[in-house]
Amino acid sequence: MDAALRARADKVIPGGMYGHLNARILPAGYPQFFARADGCRLWDVDGREYLDFMCSWGPIIAGHKHPVIDEAARKQAEQGDCMNGPTARLVELSERLVGMLPHADWAMFQKNGSDATTAALMIARAGTGKRKILLAKGAYHGAVPWCTPSVAGVTAEDRAHLIYFKFNDIESLEAAAREAGDDLAAVLVSAFRHDLGVPQELPHPDFARAARALCDRQGAALVIDEVRAGMRLSLQGSWEPLGVRPDICAWSKAIANGHSLAAVTGNDAFRKAAQQIYITGSFWMGGVAMAAAIATLDVLENSGAIQHFEKMGQRLRDGLQRQADKHGVKISQTGPVQLPLVLFEDDADYSRGARFTAEALKHGVYLHHRHNMFLSLAHTAQDIDHALQVTDHAFAMVADVAAH
């Protein structure tokens, strides 16, 4: 069925598939098309079941078919979704985010993570009257011309005012700021470093404070891209535990448990600028995604979600490390435990990682070999332990191949 759909897709979709969900960039054996999902489990179109560690690449934070969230969405859909104006859900959700996030005095909603990061930079530019954006080399901030990882279809002017620094490197940040001179609009930085295929890094508190101080000194906006990390590290904003508050944050992915929604939150210093820019979309005021978002935030707050992610993430990381040690396979596990990334030593082409994940997939565990993974509220200790039974076997296979 998957093969037949791929053959049909090849005819009517360029390359048969596009974007980050393209199975052709995964190891052989991964399915392209899915039939259904429940909790932390997925079924492909051939009926194969997977214990999932990608959570749709982030959006599924409470698990598929969460009863409370799905009921909220269903109830709103019965009333109305896309109408001539917003529903009361817009105000309720804005109040909810402003109440949760100490940095935020206001919120605006969109549909894609790229919408939110783009709007955040527009607001920073409108508010400062400056143009230059400092951002970390290799960071992913979306897939529109100014930030997509490819250069096909992109012009030099799309990136004219971007200046790059190295994540967690204060000196390189200061050098980038010197290059911007008196034209600095914003420092844009991911909540933590989660660049594709390299070790993850949490922000050093000194780096976070230096970024804040730089923005304060120059009157620039500190913009945190929370699209990937948001609501998995802290429900108060990922840098709140560091004591560093951004001016503007971009959110998407997990905030509505899979419903299409993005948000920009900001402080009063940038309220007028946010009012000045003109951004909009045909479906941005849809009530269903907002109702789902409110329910998602309720569920996360009421269930000790962050502690659950940390506990499950630590259990997985500890188990994987024990197995790697036992099998004499050197791996690195970096960044926050709730967004697991497993890389193998001496694996520049990711072939060992691919072998490991392909083997796990054969036994029904869906991992990624070079992108960070995600946990949800639906992952139980039993699920983690079941995954570890499978990975023990996969490590043995990688060790065996390495020995020959």
Added chain:
Amino acid sequence: MDAALRARADKVIPGGMYGHLNARILPAGYPQFFARADGCRLWDVDGREYLDFMCSWGPIIAGHKHPVIDEAARKQAEQGDCMNGPTARLVELSERLVGMLPHADWAMFQKNGSDATTAALMIARAGTGKRKILLAKGAYHGAVPWCTPSVAGVTAEDRAHLIYFKFNDIESLEAAAREAGDDLAAVLVSAFRHDLGVPQELPHPDFARAARALCDRQGAALVIDEVRAGMRLSLQGSWEPLGVRPDICAWSKAIANGHSLAAVTGNDAFRKAAQQIYITGSFWMGGVAMAAAIATLDVLENSGAIQHFEKMGQRLRDGLQRQADKHGVKISQTGPVQLPLVLFEDDADYSRGARFTAEALKHGVYLHHRHNMFLSLAHTAQDIDHALQVTDHAFAMVADVAAH
């Protein structure tokens, strides 16, 4: 209730509301917040009922709560929406569009109209290796930095490669092409001219043919922005009745009857380019919006939708003209009847239009005074006639004010 929500919104949303659904840019009396919708009727949060002629600014083409479309969406939601890959709906919908649209050999899906217009230009640039885009001055193509009507937060570089012509003016198109020289990537043109607050214009067949010939001569892409017009003028593409086929089209709004979806369709000449660019979004592969789109296209095809829109639009236009003549009020009604636009003579500040629509609103008919309106399959002859009873009264009031 609306007033109370606006007061709460003022605190947590910049300006209290943003974008095209901001009621502050409508005449006094228009509600900001809506509670529910059914067919071509809306209820605001204070329980007031409206016979609606905006259709959520386009997306609602079959009417709210359409049983076939809603059932398709509900069934898909029960299986899965946002997963680790697409569902079979992706292939089915791509095949459907390729089968319907004579110009199209492939399709790709996004979430916003701006996503689709932006992707179309990226594909044109990737395919031609050129940079310049010719587009009509005053045309709306979305609300991201290269095209948003505001300049707040926008840099000059965001629009560095845009050259403007006048819609339907072959000479100005040729002049713009001369300015682009050998760097011409695309001619981007709306399916018809629907700029805010000015008379609408259908494309002259000569202009459409000239644009096609120009692109053929220079190896550029002819890109039609179908976001506004799409599926209301023709189910084969808006320029198909003119005998002019685009290379690439951008779609959104009506294609999924209010579900968040956009699409780019293109021909084989641009297939490789479409494969080369990297665009993606967290929710783009969601099955629910695609299932809704397939059902929407089924409903439109099976119900003689275009003829229905034309018939209802003509009935409304004829009725309004008769009333205007009777009351001695000079109006212009331009463009396709299925996207009605009513402008008043000597009304540079739109105050007469605002008086007219505010009066209609008081009697439960939701019109717009300077943006084109939309019809749906849910609008019956009885609905049109009911609206005309109300507009007769509104014309009388405008005539009365003008006489004093």
